[in-house]
Amino acid sequence: MVAPEPNERYRTALQALETREANFRLFTRSLAHDFNNLLGGILGHAGLIQLSAETNVEVQESAAVILKAAERARELVTQLLDSTRPDLGQFVTVNLHETIREVASLVRGIAPAAIRISFDFKAETAETVGDPGQLHHLILNLALNARDAMPEGGELTFETTSAMTPYPTIQILVRDTGTGIPDEIQSRIFEPSFTTKGGSRGSGMGLAIADRIVQHHGGRIQVESKVGHGSVFLVTLPLRQPAGMASAATA
Numbered sequence: 032m033v034a035p036e037p038n039e040r041y042r043t044a045l046q047a048l049e050t051r052e053a054n055f056r057l058f059t060r061s062l063a064h065d066f067n068n069l070l071g072g073i074l075g076h077a078g079l080i081q082l083s084a085e086t087n088v089e090v091q092e093s094a095a096v097i098l099k100a101a102e103r104a105r106e107l108v109t110q111l112l113d114s115t116r117p118d119l120g121q122f123v124t125v126n127l128h129e130t131i132r133e134v135a136s137l138v139r140g141i142a143p144a145a146i147r148i149s150f151d152f153k154a155e156t157a158e159t160v161g162d163p164g165q166l167h168h169l170i171l172n173l174a175l176n177a178r179d180a181m182p183e184g185g186e187l188t189f190e191t192t193s194a195m196t197p198y199p200t201i202q203i204l205v206r207d208t209g210t211g212i213p214d215e216i217q218s219r220i221f222e223p224s225f226t227t228k229g230g231s232r233g234s235g236m237g238l239a240i241a242d243r244i245v246q247h248h249g250g251r252i253q254v255e256s257k258v259g260h261g262s263v264f265l266v267t268l269p270l271r272q273p274a275g276m277a278s279a280a281t282a
């Protein structure tokens with residue numbers, strides 16, 4: 032294998048840093064959302080306790096302390112959400128075939144030449160409603176893992192198919208012919224911070240955040256892999272429903 036040019040090494044390192052930073056930002060943001068929901072429950076119930084304590088001053092005071100602390104916590108969570116906002120946009124129509132092509136051309140620039148990239152788009156339509164930045168990030172994380180699994184080269188394939196399950200969905204398959212994932216760690220790879228990439232090469236956040244993004248978009252992510260043969264990550268996402276169908280479904 033030919034050693035990468037310094038230029039390529041620089042771009043690869045920069046991409047890894049950018050991906051990692053975006054992962055942490057998205058992860059922080061999604062944790063902050065969870066916190067906000069929990070705080071909503073605490074505030075609501077503490078308020079109820081305060082109201083129903085009637086003449087019990089001690090209980091009223093305790094409830095007031097809880098309310099004050101929870102309100103302060105909510106302010107902090109809001110600050111956290113604000114500080115991570117730039118990357119997060121509104122849900123808009125996203126063409127996933129375009130997203131995949133964008134990711135592929137990015138990865139082409141930072142993967143060894145011995146990795147061949149191909150497409151097999153069988154889905155008739157690839158329009159979903161989602162956050163374009165997050166969806167890009169999701170595919171990028173899967174593609175970078177595929178690249179890392181093929182240091183000596185191989186095939187990276189992006190496939191899509193559509194299905195009715197019973198609503199219209201698209202399945203995106205990111206397939207590699209790399210090292211494969213041992214059975215005993217397959218159940219752990221989506222955990223935050225789980226990595227087999229030693230040193231500072233991996234933070235282990237890639238798949239944890241990919242999982243969160245998929246959940247955020249109402250989909251699911253699965254993996255099939257065989258050591259020595261490669262891996263395929265399957266992402267199923269709801270497709271944008273034509274207006275007529277959406278109203279029929281809710282009628």
Ligand SMILES: Nc1ncnc2c1ncn2[C@@H]1O[C@H](COP(=O)(O)OP(=O)(O)OP(=O)(O)O)[C@@H](O)[C@H]1O
Pocket residue numbers: 051172176177180207209210211212220221225226227228232233234235236237238239262
């Ligand atoms: N396509 C793949 N082929 C082989 N192993 C994989 C593949 N994708 C993920 N893994 C395994 O899952 C682990 C977790 O992946 P994840 O993307 O969460 O973190 P990472 O790639 O190690 O670090 P980071 O994404 O932060 O660079 C990896 O360390 C690797 O062991």
Ligand SMILES: [Mg+2]
Pocket residue numbers: 172175176233236237238
């Ligand atoms: Mg990764």
